[in-house]
Amino acid sequence: MWLSDTQKIGVGLTAFGLFFMLMGVMMFFDGGLLAIGNILFLAGLTLVIGTQKTIFFFARPQKIRGTICFFGGILLVFIKWPIIGVIVEFFGFINLFGDFFPVIIGFLRRLPVIGNVLSAPGISKYLPAPQDP
Template sequence: MWLSDTQKIGVGLTAFGLFFMLMGVMMFFDGGLLAIGNILFLAGLTLVIGTQKTIFFFGRRQKIRGTMCFFGGIFLVFIKWPVLGVIVEFFGFINLFGDFFPVIIGFLRRLPVIGNILSAPGISKIVDRISGQRLPV
């Protein structure tokens, strides 16, 4: 499956949004960088999956707590409470996107170097716990 030009732009905006959020945290919770990162992340996500699917994703009834925390955290960043905003936003992010962690971990385990690291004896137990995978007993 090939990406359309709009989706390619969305991937770039999402990546830049994550980069700006990371830089905002590294710069001691700089509110401006965090706000720009949030805007770019949401714009990129909307371009990648489409407007209707984005509204449906954030509007699902079973994920309402994650949605409220995510957007509440963004609001707190905008009103100059970046530390509390990032904490609340991270909690919402985990609630919203936590279902994707097993898929992401499975993909990373198939990569040549990273897969070997994630399959190491001590690390694999931690990664399995994070991704929610259970081993048969």
């Protein structure tokens, strides 16, 4: 499957958003970096999956707690409460995107070097079991 130009830009924006959020946390919860990271992440996600699918993703009734926490955390970062905002946002992120973690781990297990690391005895007991194709 090939990505369109819009989706490629979205992947870049999402990656920059995650980078800015990581830098914001590393710089002792710098509110400006966290805010820029949140904006870039949401813009990138919207460009990758589309506006309508993004709205449907966040408006799912079974994930409403995650949506409220995620956007509430972003709001707290914007009103200069970055530490509490990141904690609330992280909780919402886990609730929203937690279903994707087994898929991501399964993909990472197929990669040459990372797959060997994830199969190590000390690490593999904390990860979900591999799925049969």
